[in-house]
Amino acid sequence: MNEPPSGEQELSAEDKAIVEAFMAKERWETAPPESSPSPGVSSAQQETSSGVLDDVRAIFFSEVEEDLVVMREALRRLERGNDIDSARLTALRRVAHKLQGSAGMMSYPALAAIASSIERIAEAIATRKIGPLLGVNALVQAVFALETTFNDLVDKGVENDRPHRELETYLRRLALGLQKPSFVRVESQRLAQLMQLTDHLALLRTPVEQAQMQMERALQELDAAQTRWQSLETELLTLVSRPRSFGFPYDIYPTSFRLAQLLQDAAQQNEVFHPRKLRFRIRLIKPDTEPSQEKPETDDDKLIRTLLEAYANLTTASSHVHTTFVHFSSTLNEYMAHVDTVRDEVHLLPPSPANSK
Amino acid sequence: MSSKLIMVIDDSPAIRKIVETCLRREGFTVASFADGIEAMQFLTSPQARVPDLVVLDIGLPKMDGYEVARCLKTKPQFNNTVIIMLSRREGLIDRLKGRLAGAKEYITKPFKTQEFIQIIESYLGVPMLI
Numbered sequence: 001m002n003e004p005p006s007g008e009q010e011l012s013a014e015d016k017a018i019v020e021a022f023m024a025k026e027r028w029e030t031a032p033p034e035s036s037p038s039p040g041v042s043s044a045q046q047e048t049s050s051g052v053l054d055d056v057r058a059i060f061f062s063e064v065e066e067d068l069v070v071m072r073e074a075l076r077r078l079e080r081g082n083d084i085d086s087a088r089l090t091a092l093r094r095v096a097h098k099l100q101g102s103a104g105m106m107s108y109p110a111l112a113a114i115a116s117s118i119e120r121i122a123e124a125i126a127t128r129k130i131g132p133l134l135g136v137n138a139l140v141q142a143v144f145a146l147e148t149t150f151n152d153l154v155d156k157g158v159e160n161d162r163p164h165r166e167l168e169t170y171l172r173r174l175a176l177g178l179q180k181p182s183f184v185r186v187e188s189q190r191l192a193q194l195m196q197l198t199d200h201l202a203l204l205r206t207p208v209e210q211a212q213m214q215m216e217r218a219l220q221e222l223d224a225a226q227t228r229w230q231s232l233e234t235e236l237l238t239l240v241s242r243p244r245s246f247g248f249p250y251d252i253y254p255t256s257f258r259l260a261q262l263l264q265d266a267a268q269q270n271e272v273f274h275p276r277k278l279r280f281r282i283r284l285i286k287p288d289t290e291p292s293q294e295k296p297e298t299d300d301d302k303l304i305r306t307l308l309e310a311y312a313n314l315t316t317a318s319s320h321v322h323t324t325f326v327h328f329s330s331t332l333n334e335y336m337a338h339v340d341t342v343r344d345e346v347h348l349l350p351p352s353p354a355n356s357k
Numbered sequence: 358m359s360s361k362l363i364m365v366i367d368d369s370p371a372i373r374k375i376v377e378t379c380l381r382r383e384g385f386t387v388a389s390f391a392d393g394i395e396a397m398q399f400l401t402s403p404q405a406r407v408p409d410l411v412v413l414d415i416g417l418p419k420m421d422g423y424e425v426a427r428c429l430k431t432k433p434q435f436n437n438t439v440i441i442m443l444s445r446r447e448g449l450i451d452r453l454k455g456r457l458a459g460a461k462e463y464i465t466k467p468f469k470t471q472e473f474i475q476i477i478e479s480y481l482g483v484p485m486l487i
Contacts, residue, residue, distance in 0.1 A: 010419050015394045019420075019428065022397040028434050029406040052378050060371035097416050101445045102369040104467035112467075 060106050064150050067095045071118070071143050078136050086126060092139070093122040099146075108153065110164040114146045117167060134174065141170055190345070197342045204335045211328035218317070218324040225317040229310045361481045362406060365389040366396050366425065367414040367443060372466070376412060379470040380477065384484030392417050393425030407434050409481055413460070415444040415451065423458040430459035439480045443468075 011019070074088040074095075096118035103111035121142060125135035145163035152160040297305075363385050365376045373389040380387045388408070390396040399405055411429065415422035422442055429435045441462040442455040452463045462476055 011394070015419060018394050018398045018401065021401045022428065023431065025401055025432075026434075028400070029404060056371060056374050056378070059374045063370050094416065094418065097445065098369050101414075101416075101443075101466040102371040104445070105369075105372055105375055107467070 057106070060102060061150075061154060063102060064099065064111070067099050068143070068147060068150070070095045071146070075136070075139055075143055078132075078139070089122045089126045093119050093126070096122065108159050110149050110159050110161045111146065111153070114142060114149060114164050114167060117171060118142045118146065121171075138171060138174060142167055194342070194345050197338070197345060201335075201338050201342055204331075204338055207331045208328075208335050211324070211331040215321070215324040215328045218321040222314075222317040222321050225310075225313045229314050232306060232310045360384060360386040361409040361484060362386045362388065363477070363481075364396055364399075364408040364411045366391075366393060366411065366417065366422070368392060368417055369414075372414070372443075375470065376473070379474055383474055383478070385477070385481070393420040393422075393428070396425065397428065408438055410439040410441065410477065412441050412443060412477075415442055415446075415455070423454055426455070426458035426460055441476065441480075 071092060074092045077085060077088050096115045100112050100115035100119065103109075103115060118139065121130075121135055121138045124130045125132060125139075130138075145167040148163040149160055152158075152163075363380055365373055365380070365387060366389070367373050367376070368391050370391075373391075377387045377389050388396075388399060390399065393413075396411075400407075411426075413422045413426060417425065420428075422444075426440050426442070429438065429440065439462075440458075440460040441464060442451075442460040443464050443466055444451055444455075445466045447465045455463045461480065464473060464476065
């Protein structure tokens with residue numbers, strides 16, 4: 001809650017002239033005036049302590065009476081008008097704020113609390129937290145409680161807390177947004193719709209989890225293919241860098257048993273069975289017993305072919321990752337769109353007080 | 358030695374009376390006003406002198422306490438004038454706004470007059486009663 005607004009718009013032409021005169025003034029007295037000071041000024045010698053409390057109380061009572069006149073007038077205009085007059089509300093808030101401070105200083109807690117309620121109700125109306133009709137009715141009740149408490153105080157000399165307690169009960173019953181209500185009323189149709197949406201949201205969780213798992217598997221496959229690629233690359237580079245007379249005594253034969261094994265493992269693990277590879281596998285199984293009728297592959301051919309196959313495995317795994325990512329992304333987007341819908345629906349629920357008709 | 362002058366600006370007559378009374382009892386000279394315009398009108402009068410301290414309510418009509426403080430502090434003659442804000446609110450923002458407007462202290466209502474006097478005297482010293 002902020003301080004009640006006040007500002008330049010309230011300054012009359014005379015007020016503005018006073019401000020300008022003050023701003024234009026350059027010289028002030030440095031010594032205290034010889035003569036008697038202005039009416040607002042007095043010193044300790046002029047003041048006696050007798051009856052000060054009575055004086056202060058009398059001033060306070062007079063102040064409250066004046067404040068009540070202002071409040072009644074503001075209420076009368078608010079009740080009469082079709083629209084809420086913000087100037088009237090501001091006047092009410094300011095008077096209530098002032099009274100809250102002075103009643104607190106005078107140690108009248110019930111008056112201070114009622115004044116605080118008036119200020120909060122006026123602010124709730126001004127900020128449209130409560131409707132004008134409900135708000136003005138609440139203000140009427142609050143001002144009535146203030147008058148009753150004040151009259152009791154003047155008559156009996158003691159503050160009666162009952163009007164304040166009754167006002168608090170009334171305000172709680174209205175749940176005017178002055179405090180957050182414990183319960184709110186919502187349309188059953190909207191609630192049913194919201195529950196349906198949340199059920200659907202729960203159902204959407206399974207596809208998201210499945211898509212996530214598929215993507216994890218695809219990533220593992222890619223990882224395996226990359227490892228295989230690196231392993232083959234090392235092996236092949238070693239073979240290539242070795243002098244041919246030591247590692248490959250028979251150039252007409254396809255390859256070493258080690259290389260054959262490596263490629264075969266690669267083919268099996270990656271399940272790549274295209275015709276060319278199948279032929280290659282068969283040849284590898286029996287390299288020495290059935291010399292090829294075709295032109296024998298050189299080591300260079302074999303090296304290129306092996307690298308191409310490993311690369312094909314990588315491409316396949318990468319493509320699989322891409323596909324599963326697209327699927328996961330689409331499923332997740334659908335899920336998130338549904339989350340947004342649910343959130344919007346929740347925000348659209350009208351938080352009307354539980355006990356309002 | 359002249360008595361220290363304190364200006365009290367508050368729209369509540371009861372609070373003005375309470376503050377005036379306790380300050381005068383301590384020996385200060387007090388000038389009190391219902392709003393900032395009244396205070397400025399007094400300050401433009403020929404016999405006016407610069408107050409040593411201003412007790413300034415924030416929720417004032419016409420101009421709020423921050424605006425009044427800013428107006429006073431634009432004048433170099435008021436550089437040494439201590440401004441003490443009075444408010445019912447105890448918010449950090451209000452305190453900060455008060456500081457930015459030139460206030461030295463911020464007192465929340467309701468306050469105990471003894472504590473109030475202690476704060477005033479921490480700035481102006483204890484007056485010598487004649």
